[in-house]
């Protein structure tokens with residue numbers, strides 16, 4: 001399946017097609033499991049935030065190693081802030097980009113203490129004021145640490161949205177805005193989980209399984225490139 005970098009997007013899915021799309025996903029993809037605890041199973045919002053920062057452009061197993069090493073050194077914003085940036089960088093080395101991430105973690109703790117009295121805020125806008133926390137991390141923290149339903153857009157969700165016509169966006173943040181507007185309320189709590197699983201098992205990055213895809217009758221890329 002060719003990508004669509006140089007061609008204009010076909011029309012977005014209609015509300016009726018979106019309903020159908022989510023209905024099919026709800027019947028074919030696993031949703032959030034009872035056991036899901038969020039990024040690396042962190043037990044509180046502070047640690048969820050730091051685990052999210054560590055996960056950027058890192059494989060799961062490397063993020064897990066870095067997360068474990070970091071929380072061996074300190075587990076609260078104040079104790080974390082007492083560490084040198086270099087000390088943090090050494091601990092989180094397995095996850096890559098460790099110098100940048102170590103600086104962000106240090107700044108994150110400073111801003112969290114100065115502006116929020118050390119308590120992780122429960123709004124997306126406020127979360128995004130914290131160094132190292134972008135839209136995706138903010139949505140993950142809202143969903144997993146605070147139980148607020150959102151649809152975090154990672155690389156899998158972004159790809160599925162842009163291929164199907166569910167929510168076209170040049171950036172993940174734009175796609176996230178559209179997705180939030182277009183997803184019916186009944187689907188919001190599980191949409192993130194369905195879309196990720198769908199992207200990992202059917203709408204694969206390099207070789208999407210279009211002929212056996214349950215939504216190929218709706219997908220705009222499939223209609224445009226295969227059906228003509």
Ligand code: SF4
Pocket residue numbers: 001163164202203204208209210211213214215216219220221222
């Ligand atoms: S038909 Fe299915 S697998 Fe193929 S691009 Fe569309 S959504 Fe992805």
